[in-house]
Amino acid sequence: MPGKIASAALAIAAIAASGPVYAAERYDFGRPATPQEVKGWDIDVSPDGAGLPPGHGDVQQGEAIFAEKCASCHGAHGEGKPMDRLVGGMGTLRDKKAEKTVGSFWPYAATLFDFVRRAMPLNAPQSLTPDEVYSVSAYLLFLNGIVAQDTTLDADTLAKIKMPNRDGFVSAYPKLGASPKP
């Protein structure tokens, strides 16, 4: 298989040149992704705010957008019904009836931005502009008492918010095992 030999030779050359630890064999399938293509799909936002787009939004704008596009599922003030409750439940995580909301449970504000941008509203995902997502995020954080009413959020200020349950998560990977062993 001359093609395979050529691929193997290429792989060796690649290892020698750049030292990728996992490259074993290459087939030269696929094509380079252009920066523009990556930018169009690279929509995730990391906990430290990496990936947050330019733009800004405030609580007041967020209230209007929420009323128009979110309240029919999440309640006028994020109280839930018919879909998830987004507001309240602070201090209930040890209770038998724990209320897991954006305010009481979510560990990162960046995740809120990430999820709203990629998946909300359910009937029109990825339709909100960055400014609108900043605004809705600001409004939800305000409803949860995490930011003040006059807050304007952008990439810098959103990433700096420390959520109340920031330290409430423990990773079970890899040391704890998947589940407590009875």
Place this chain on the structure above:
Amino acid sequence: MIPRTPKSKEPSPIAAERQDGDARLITRRSLFGASASAAAAAIVSPGLAQEGDNLPPSVPEWQLHPGDETLSLPYGRPSKFEANVVRRYRQGLPEPPTRLSSFSLTPLQDLCGIITPNGLHYERHHAGVPTIDPSEHRLMVHGLVERPLIFTMEDVTRFPSVSRIHFLECSGNTQNWGAPKPELTAQDTHGLLSCCEWTGVPLATVLAEAGVKPEAKWMLAEGADAAAMTRSIPIEKALDDALLAYAQNGERLRPEQGYPLRLLLPGYEGNTNVKWLRRLKLGVEPFQTREETSKYSMLMPDGTARQFNLVMEAKSVITFPSGGQRLGAPGFYEISGIAWSGAGKVARVEVSSDGGSSWRDAALQEPAMSKCLTRFRAPWDWDGSPSTLASRVTDETGYVQPTREALLKVRDVRSYYHYNAIQTWSVAAGGAVTNAG
């Protein structure tokens, strides 16, 4: 029962053709179209459908005329008499406000062996099932790689492929935290579980193509559905036995299972096996997506939440006799069920007919494969008295499936996910089988 003989004196069309000595005509569509069966039935079978007519010593009605033509169904389907073997929602649980984000359950009590037919594989979607043209589907691999790449489906299927049989289980499967609801069936309690032969390319092969940088420790997998569902996967798993799967049970993926491409992470909780896979991004830290923080994390009694509960623990369930079924007369029955572990192979399954006071080994159907359902069977002479059936699996790591009481000592309903305790079914004196939790 009176033996029935055809009363018509008219010869059937088939008999006439045979007398003409031209057997080839029998299959000619011009003579025998869609109505041939009905016509034949009308001619040769007057006065059918009396009780017992199809039983010995009578010749059954379906032998007295030709059946459906070859290729009546270009894609076949089960007998109409199996119409009750379908996916459905959980009994007694109010459906969510929209089926765009919902689930359906595999009818485990009606299946044999270990393979789930594709049309019965459980579903869990977060924003509906997208309709994706494979010619326009792309997989992007980027982040901490030497070469950000885009693959077409033609590219993906050109790589060396493998086929493996693995179970998939939603980590929300089995909600027996509270008082058991007697009416629940195995479909209700354990139906977020299926098992298929998956064909695809090892993810490690595709990642090698892009060249993973040494500092990459986690990989974000993203779906092309309307939820753009994302999960973070440890690089160790991505380079171990992960597959980019494009086929299940011999045919291309069903749309509900991620057509045209999904991530398949053997033994990992179902949600991480991202469907409609469009993007893999290599990074240093977990991405802390909504699905691995606010969902699919386990709230513990102390108020902390355990996330990245990735491996599905060893678990088993008896599918016969199971909830909703009814035994007949006392005597011999074969207890049958399935066992599995996300950590490897099933090593042993024990069954009990006295609620766990005593146990005996069940026979395992070979081969017992890693991260795959294993069918177990045990003979049982039912004496007709009330009995409580249970099964308990031990996997090859030595992990033993816990009792419900043991599980409830360390976790409760707040943790929701990863309920893997021993399942018990009650058999009443009359033979009715109900869920005992």
